[in-house]
Amino acid sequence: MAINWFKYAAPATFYGLAGKLIPWLAVASAMLFAIGLYIGFAVAPVDAQQGEFYRIIFIHVPASILSMFLYMIMAGYAALGLIFNTRLSAMMASAIAPTGALFAFISLWTGALWGKPMWGVWWLWDARMTSELILLFLYLGFIALHASIDDPRRADRASALLAIVGSVNVPIIYFSVKWWNTLHQGSTIKFTGSSMHIAMQQAMFTMMAACWLYAMAVVFARVRTIILERERNTTWVGELSEVKQ
Amino acid sequence: MALDIWMRENPFTYIWIGSYGVAMLVFAIELGMLKNARKATLQKIRMMRNSGGNE
Amino acid sequence: MLEVRKLACSRGDHRLFSELSFTLDSGQIMQVQGANGSGKTSLLRSLCGFLMPDEGEIIWRGENIRELDEEYYAEMMYLGHLNAIKDELSGLENLRISAGLSGVELTEKEAMDALRRMGLKGREMLPTKVLSQGQRRRVALARMLVNDAKLWILDEPLAALDVGAVALIQQLIAEHLARQGMVIFTTHQPLIVDGIDVLNLNLS
Amino acid sequence: MKKSTMFGLLMLVVRRDLILAMRRRADVLTTLIFFVMVVSLFPLGVGPEMAMLRKMAPGVLWVAALLSSMLSLGRLFSADYLDGTLEQMMLAPQSLSMLVLGKMAAHWVVSGFPLVLMAPVLGLQFDMTGEALVVLIIGLLLGTPILSMVGAIGAALTLGLRGGGVLLSLLVLPLCIPVLIFATGAVDAVTSGLNITAHLSLLGAFFVMALVFTPWVTAQALRISME
Numbered sequence: 001m002a003i004n005w006f007k008y009a010a011p012a013t014f015y016g017l018a019g020k021l022i023p024w025l026a027v028a029s030a031m032l033f034a035i036g037l038y039i040g041f042a043v044a045p046v047d048a049q050q051g052e053f054y055r056i057i058f059i060h061v062p063a064s065i066l067s068m069f070l071y072m073i074m075a076g077y078a079a080l081g082l083i084f085n086t087r088l089s090a091m092m093a094s095a096i097a098p099t100g101a102l103f104a105f106i107s108l109w110t111g112a113l114w115g116k117p118m119w120g121v122w123w124l125w126d127a128r129m130t131s132e133l134i135l136l137f138l139y140l141g142f143i144a145l146h147a148s149i150d151d152p153r154r155a156d157r158a159s160a161l162l163a164i165v166g167s168v169n170v171p172i173i174y175f176s177v178k179w180w181n182t183l184h185q186g187s188t189i190k191f192t193g194s195s196m197h198i199a200m201q202q203a204m205f206t207m208m209a210a211c212w213l214y215a216m217a218v219v220f221a222r223v224r225t226i227i228l229e230r231e232r233n234t235t236w237v238g239e240l241s242e243v244k245q
Numbered sequence: 246m247a248l249d250i251w252m253r254e255n256p257f258t259y260i261w262i263g264s265y266g267v268a269m270l271v272f273a274i275e276l277g278m279l280k281n282a283r284k285a286t287l288q289k290i291r292m293m294r295n296s297g298g299n300e
Numbered sequence: 301m302l303e304v305r306k307l308a309c310s311r312g313d314h315r316l317f318s319e320l321s322f323t324l325d326s327g328q329i330m331q332v333q334g335a336n337g338s339g340k341t342s343l344l345r346s347l348c349g350f351l352m353p354d355e356g357e358i359i360w361r362g363e364n365i366r367e368l369d370e371e372y373y374a375e376m377m378y379l380g381h382l383n384a385i386k387d388e389l390s391g392l393e394n395l396r397i398s399a400g401l402s403g404v405e406l407t408e409k410e411a412m413d414a415l416r417r418m419g420l421k422g423r424e425m426l427p428t429k430v431l432s433q434g435q436r437r438r439v440a441l442a443r444m445l446v447n448d449a450k451l452w453i454l455d456e457p458l459a460a461l462d463v464g465a466v467a468l469i470q471q472l473i474a475e476h477l478a479r480q481g482m483v484i485f486t487t488h489q490p491l492i493v494d495g496i497d498v499l500n501l502n503l504s
Numbered sequence: 505m506k507k508s509t510m511f512g513l514l515m516l517v518v519r520r521d522l523i524l525a526m527r528r529r530a531d532v533l534t535t536l537i538f539f540v541m542v543v544s545l546f547p548l549g550v551g552p553e554m555a556m557l558r559k560m561a562p563g564v565l566w567v568a569a570l571l572s573s574m575l576s577l578g579r580l581f582s583a584d585y586l587d588g589t590l591e592q593m594m595l596a597p598q599s600l601s602m603l604v605l606g607k608m609a610a611h612w613v614v615s616g617f618p619l620v621l622m623a624p625v626l627g628l629q630f631d632m633t634g635e636a637l638v639v640l641i642i643g644l645l646l647g648t649p650i651l652s653m654v655g656a657i658g659a660a661l662t663l664g665l666r667g668g669g670v671l672l673s674l675l676v677l678p679l680c681i682p683v684l685i686f687a688t689g690a691v692d693a694v695t696s697g698l699n700i701t702a703h704l705s706l707l708g709a710f711f712v713m714a715l716v717f718t719p720w721v722t723a724q725a726l727r728i729s730m731e
Contacts, residue, residue, distance in 0.1 A: 037265075041257075052256035056264045063268070102271050110264040117252055117259075137678040144674055148665050151312065157728040158661045162675060165657060165721060169679050172710075176682040180689060218275060225283045232290045233313055243290055348595060350730050374597035382588025388527040398589075400516045403597040405506040 011088050011227045012236045018220040025220070029213035036206035044199040053117045058203050060110040062211040063103045064128070067135060068170075070100035070215065074142075075167035078160035088223075090156035091230065093163060094146055095223040099215050101139035107132050127178035134173055138166045152230060301325050301482060302347075302451060307356035309342045316342050317503050318355065326450075326480040329473065329496060331487065334503030340486045341381070343503065344455050347484065348378045360451075374403055377449035379457060383440035387429035391415050391439045394428060399446050406446055414445040419465065433460045441465075444472050452476060454485040466491075513598045517606030518613075525614040535576045536618045542568040543626045554631050561630035562640055562691035566684050569619050569648060570677065576615040577655040577676070578662075578669045580607060581726065585663050594730060601719040604660075604726070608652050608719065616648035632691075639694045643687035646707040650683050653718040660725035683710060 040058040047054040074096040081090035111129055112122045123129065142159050149155035231237050238244075252259045301324060308318035316339030324330055332340045345351045347358060349365050349372070358365045365372045385394040395411045406414075415424045418438040428436055437460045444452070452473075458466050466489070473483055474493045485491065491498075508516070525532055546564045547557055584590040593603050623644055627637045658676035662668040690703035 052260065055260055059264055059268050099275070102275055106268045106271055109267055113259070113263045117256075134678050134681060137674070141671075141675040141678065144671055145661060148662075148667065148671055151731070154728060154731055157731075158725065161657075161721065161725055161728060162661060165679065169682075172682050173678070176685045180685045214272065218279065221279050221283070225279070225286050228283075228286050228290060232286075232293060237290065238294055242287055243294065348591075350591065350594065350727075352731065370597050370599060373595045376595070378591065378595055380588055380591055382586075382591065384588035384592045386524060386583075386587065386589070388524055393523070397516065397520050398592055400508055400513065401589075401592050401596050401603075403508050403513070405508045405512065 011091070011231055012234070014088055015224055015227050018224050022217050022220050022224075025213050025217035029210050029217060032206050032210035032213065036203055036210050039199055039206060040203035044203050045197055047197075047200075050118060053114060054200075056110050056114040058207045060107060060114055061204060062208040063107040063110065064132060065208065066211050066215055067100055067104035067107055067132065067139075070096050070103065071135060071138065071163075071170065072167060074100060075163040078163040082157060082160045082164070087230070088227075090160060091223050091226045092219070093160060094156065095219045095226055097139055097142050097146070098222070099218050101136060101143065103211070103215070104132060104136040104139055108136065125181065127174070127181040130177045130181070131170075131174045134177070135170065138170070142166070301361060302484075303359040304347075305357050305359065307343075307346065307358065308354045309339055309346055309351060310354055311339075311342065315354075320356070320503075322499075322501060324482050324484065324499070326482060327477050327496075328499060329477055329483040329485075329493060330499040330501055331485055331491070332501045332503065333486075338503040340503060341455055344378070344380075344453050344484065344486065347453055348376070349373075375449055376451040376453060377402060377443065377447050378453045378455075379440060379443065380455045381459075383436055385428050385436060385439050388427060390425045390427055391420055391431070391442075392424045394439055395442050395446070398440070398443055402443070402447055402449070404447055410446060414442045415439070417445060418442045418468070434462055434465065437461055438465060441469065444469070444476070450481055452481065452483045452485075454483065456486055456488070458487050458489045458491060508598075510598045510602055513596060514602050514606045517593075517603050518610045521607060521610030522613060525610070531576070531579065532614050532618070535572050535615050536622060538575060539568050539572040539619050540622060540626065542571060544629070547629070557630045558632060558695075561627060561632050562636070562643075562688040563684075564630070565623055565626060565640065565644075566647075566688050569623075569644065570651065570680055570684065571673075572619065573615060573648065573651045573655060574669075574673045574676065576611065577652075577659045578672055580611055580656055580659040581663055582659075582668070585729075590726065590730065594726065600723040600726065604656065604722045605719040608649075608656050608722075611656070612649045612652040616652055619648060620644045633695065636691050636695050639700055640687075640691050642704060643690050643707065646704065646711050647683045647687040650707075650710055650714045651680055653714040653722075654679050656722045657718060657725055660722045660729055663726070663729040683707065686710070 036058065040055055044055070046052060074093050077089045077093040077096065080086060081088075081093060108129065111132070115124055115129075116122050142163055145162055146155045146159040149158060228237060303323045305321055306318075307320040309316045320343070322330070332343055334340050342351060346353050347365075349358075349369075360368055360372050360375070384398055385391075389397070392408070392411050392415065395415060396406050396408075399406045399411070412424055415421075418441060420435060420438055420442075423431060423435065428439060431439070441457065441461075457469055461469065470491060470493055473485075473491075474496070476483060477493065477496055543564055546560065550556065550560070581590060584593065594600055596603060620641060623640060624637050627640055632640065655672070655676050658672045658679075661675065662672045665671060686703045686707050690700045690707070693700045693703060
């Protein structure tokens, strides 16, 4: 078992493995998106309180959850890379960041679009939206730091440290903002769990799975490019069919 | 407030263009950039290998 | 004492050296040679623990320097390209601070004596920004007089120095070796230590 | 020649940085003047209505303090990095975290503490009550050292990079949000007659956490940046 893990932790092996997985992930993700949208728009009924607008949450909630989880996964890979000095983990961390940032952006954007018909304003300084905004800042900081260091090894290690510091801060920031928010304003409209129709839940879970698979496919594709870039002087890259042609 | 009225009359257009449309656009941009980056990297490596002689 | 095993270092894509092994014992001196860009400074910086080598290890008294950390640093002194002196401070203050950072507290008299021996008499109290390049280098090199480190790592110690200062540095190195000290250095000028063989390590 | 202790080394670094700051007084003063100016510009931007200014005061003072500490953080390690002193610090026979702690302390004395002293005067411009001013100062005393400590991580990570200053703010400002929230929250609480112990104890907790972890993290960041 242990040997197998180390084998896949080698960039050359992972490059091939990821290449085989990506088409499957992509197809599965596209299918799940189609199914999720079908359930979400054709099967799920209109919500009594929110009308049609609640259908935005089928993309909004998965995007928010993914942006948070991806940050944690990114920090996890960063920590692995920093502690055990494994090359692949650092590459994974930097491959996850852009996707995480885009999900954070989608979450903010769709949140604003949901907020307008619900609350009458595009933006509310509500705990979750504020935390999401700060999360986007943290992603941007990670990407900016990585991009501004020329030496790849220093870039990996410096941004890994930043990701770890950030991940310690994310819960602190979340609870601070939440606490600050309850102090400054009354209750906001909440989506009560009991009122959720079974079809709504199905749509949400399908969309969530689709987003996960999409994120995996995209991250694997990005990490493959990073591997190529970093290992361009090795013989195995020279022997790849896509390089030779 | 014209937007508010329009929004309530055409909720599906609002949802599709505003949320799902933007999300898909973001996905499409990301995929496009990935494809481009891969192409550029492969090209760079091929050029480097050709100019450096086949070692 | 100091043992380097199969060391490999690279800068970016470029592999500077690999499979580099040598040992250095008490009373020995080694000159690292090589063309510009052959990795002399990188080797010295790895020996200081600044650079993490790609492969191999550096052993001091039987243990990896990464594990020894502060214990190793207490026994070594590094003088690099940069003088590590502040323009706003006087030579005296600079020396007392840099010695302090290496773990040695100097009295004013000890610092004065060291600076005088380096030929800076009468300039000890001047802010170093008014000193010449060579004089500033002397302030930095005065640390060779006020430390009890076993291993000296000197990167271009003779740069910007005049003939008199070069002779002084050679004498200091000879004294250090006589005390069973160890020296690793790089230089583009000849450095002769009487009666002692200089080991050579060629990187290119 | 005497061997120096860990505490001796810490004090050496603090003393050295303070002497250097004294000889480069202009740097210290510009940070302080920036702080005063940013705070004074706010009423010009939002209008002179006293009730609103009184409400805004803690937030304005804190945001200005955040920004001005970002200005001085860029210099925290860069001078020592450029002239090689940082190399020598890493070779000190005591833990690098200790030296880093010394630099953080000196940074606070030079660029955080003057803001604390200046704050009451600026607070009067905004017609803050005496009670609110006291809480504001306690908050600043607890909070500004955290800015120096968290900021040091960012300063170490961006060492020697192009555009390091802007990047530094981008990295550090989000991490400082909890401090901002609780320090200004304490002032809000006291003006509305609420208990402030919760705010201040949380700030204190952040302070202790920062004191324990940031020197070590900064030392690691410096080692990464020196490679």
